[in-house]
Amino acid sequence: MRLLLIEDERELAAALSVALSKHGIVTDHATHLADAFELTLQNNYDAILLDRRLPDGEGLTFIPKLRQAGTDTPIIVLTARNEPLERVEGLDIGADDYLGKPFLVEELTARLRAVLRRPAGLAELQISAGRLVIDPLHLNVTINATQFDLPRRELLVLVTLAKRRDKTVLRSTLEAAVYNYEEEIQSNALDAHISRLRKRLLDAGAGVTIHNIRGVGYLLKED
Amino acid sequence: MRLLLIEDERELAAALSVALSKHGIVTDHATHLADAFELTLQNNYDAILLDRRLPDGEGLTFIPKLRQAGTDTPIIVLTARNEPLERVEGLDIGADDYLGKPFLVEELTARLRAVLRRPAGLAELQISAGRLVIDPLHLNVTINATQFDLPRRELLVLVTLAKRRDKTVLRSTLEAAVYNYEEEIQSNALDAHISRLRKRLLDAGAGVTIHNIRGVGYLLKED
DNA sequence: TATCCCGTAATACTGCTGCAACCTTCGCGA
DNA sequence: TCGCGAAGGTTGCAGCAGTATTACGGGATA
Numbered sequence: 196m197r198l199l200l201i202e203d204e205r206e207l208a209a210a211l212s213v214a215l216s217k218h219g220i221v222t223d224h225a226t227h228l229a230d231a232f233e234l235t236l237q238n239n240y241d242a243i244l245l246d247r248r249l250p251d252g253e254g255l256t257f258i259p260k261l262r263q264a265g266t267d268t269p270i271i272v273l274t275a276r277n278e279p280l281e282r283v284e285g286l287d288i289g290a291d292d293y294l295g296k297p298f299l300v301e302e303l304t305a306r307l308r309a310v311l312r313r314p315a316g317l318a319e320l321q322i323s324a325g326r327l328v329i330d331p332l333h334l335n336v337t338i339n340a341t342q343f344d345l346p347r348r349e350l351l352v353l354v355t356l357a358k359r360r361d362k363t364v365l366r367s368t369l370e371a372a373v374y375n376y377e378e379e380i381q382s383n384a385l386d387a388h389i390s391r392l393r394k395r396l397l398d399a400g401a402g403v404t405i406h407n408i409r410g411v412g413y414l415l416k417e418d
Numbered sequence: 419m420r421l422l423l424i425e426d427e428r429e430l431a432a433a434l435s436v437a438l439s440k441h442g443i444v445t446d447h448a449t450h451l452a453d454a455f456e457l458t459l460q461n462n463y464d465a466i467l468l469d470r471r472l473p474d475g476e477g478l479t480f481i482p483k484l485r486q487a488g489t490d491t492p493i494i495v496l497t498a499r500n501e502p503l504e505r506v507e508g509l510d511i512g513a514d515d516y517l518g519k520p521f522l523v524e525e526l527t528a529r530l531r532a533v534l535r536r537p538a539g540l541a542e543l544q545i546s547a548g549r550l551v552i553d554p555l556h557l558n559v560t561i562n563a564t565q566f567d568l569p570r571r572e573l574l575v576l577v578t579l580a581k582r583r584d585k586t587v588l589r590s591t592l593e594a595a596v597y598n599y600e601e602e603i604q605s606n607a608l609d610a611h612i613s614r615l616r617k618r619l620l621d622a623g624a625g626v627t628i629h630n631i632r633g634v635g636y637l638l639k640e641d
Numbered sequence: 642t643a644t645c646c647c648g649t650a651a652t653a654c655t656g657c658t659g660c661a662a663c664c665t666t667c668g669c670g671a
Numbered sequence: 672t673c674g675c676g677a678a679g680g681t682t683g684c685a686g687c688a689g690t691a692t693t694a695c696g697g698g699a700t701a
Binding site: 606609610612613614616617630632633 | 688693
């Protein structure tokens with residue numbers, strides 16, 4: 196899962212990013228609305244976390260702008276402005292949820308799950324492929340009901356591929372699922388992860404194969 | 419076990435929270451229905467304790483609201499309004515139990531166990547792993563039919579892992595099971611508990627091992 | 642008072658992860 | 672069919688983030 200966090204306090208943003216990463220969530224960060232808008236055009240975020248008081252304007256104005264651009268990415272407003280009328284204002288303008296600061300990271304992740312559950316269960320509870328059964332919310336993978344342990348980055352690759360099994364996943368999508376844009380990759384780190392993941396899947400007899408589509412990306416198929 | 423207590427008398431709430439913690443129950447506290455509703459959306463409570471007379475309304479109105487939101491968490495009403503007709507009212511509206519104030523904490527925990535045993539609740543009555551037999555409702559652990567005593571926090575870690583034995587438990591899930599949102603952890607307290615728990619399990623010949631999945635979490639396996 | 646729990650912090654350790662070097666495969670054009 | 676360049680695959684290695692262990696002391700409990 197990949198989020199865009201629009202928040203001008205860098206320390207808070209950094210801390211939140213670290214906390215969310217422990218839930219397997221990759222976070223991009225923007226401090227200004229203008230930057231944020233650019234990022235939404237370039238990336239496909241699962242959700243957006245939006246502060247209200249920002250250096251270049253009231254955060255809420257971002258919502259209609261984004262909606263007019265045809266984006267229906269869920270937006271959660273995170274703000275100290277948490278009076279009931281302010282919440283109404285935020286929700287009425289099109290936010291999917293509204294969370295007052297300070298808040299628990301647990302609460303935020305749960306709200307994220309709730310928000311992502313809404314449209315016809317965008318978040319599947321269980322994905323099976325070959326002999327793998329994957330729980331993408333718990334980041335849990337089993338083979339024949341026994342746990343299949345993976346390092347974090349390989350796990351994220353596998354879950355991302357599994358969510359779109361039998362469909363190609365762009366290389367850039369994979370990179371986005373595993374790294375945020377502060378973690379730059381100057382080498383073939385992703386290829387290395389896929390290589391190691393393939394070996395593990397083979398050794399474990401997972402019954403799935405990762406195929407490459409040259410110049411495009413990868414896809415996960417049952418054998 | 420983690421509960422939500424909805425109660426406007428802070429002293430009573432604090433006292434109850436302490437009392438319950440001695441039974442290994444982690445309690446979050448809300449004084450208003452609105453706050454409580456937010457919390458239920460975000461956390462997965464095992465049960466909810468609900469007062470009737472609250473600053474922002476009659477507690478019972480909370481029940482249909484919660485049910486409509488698709489939550490079937492058991493609800494126990496705790497109130498001074500304990501006339502028979504009032505009890506009927508509470509149960510008819512969907513409460514799972516109704517307990518008049520004042521009450522003994524023992525009775526409350528017993529009723530909690532009863533509620534959690536019911537079909538809807540997926541609470542297992544007994545978990546066995548290695549030579550351990552765990553009763554997650556009584557927080558009771560035995561090895562070869564003899565009692566295996568553990569400090570409270572280690573016990574909570576063990577039970578949480580046991581409930582998902584052979585599956586990974588995210589580090590953040592463990593933290594939520596052991597600490598409520600007022601108890602912040604600034605160090606590696608959880609790691610320390612796990613380390614001490616491991617040693618105890620080894621010394622006792624429990625026949626189970628706690629494995630770490632780097633960057634993800636932990637899991638309990640039989641040897 | 643003695644005991645035990647528990648958070649903190651210092652230290653040691655482990656293995657994931659990015660990198661880079663090198664090898665293989667693919668697709669295209671001659 | 673062959674050659675060539677680019678994309679992808681594989682693997683050793685060093686660095687370091689995450690984890691393990693343990694001692695210490697405050698605080699609760701009896």
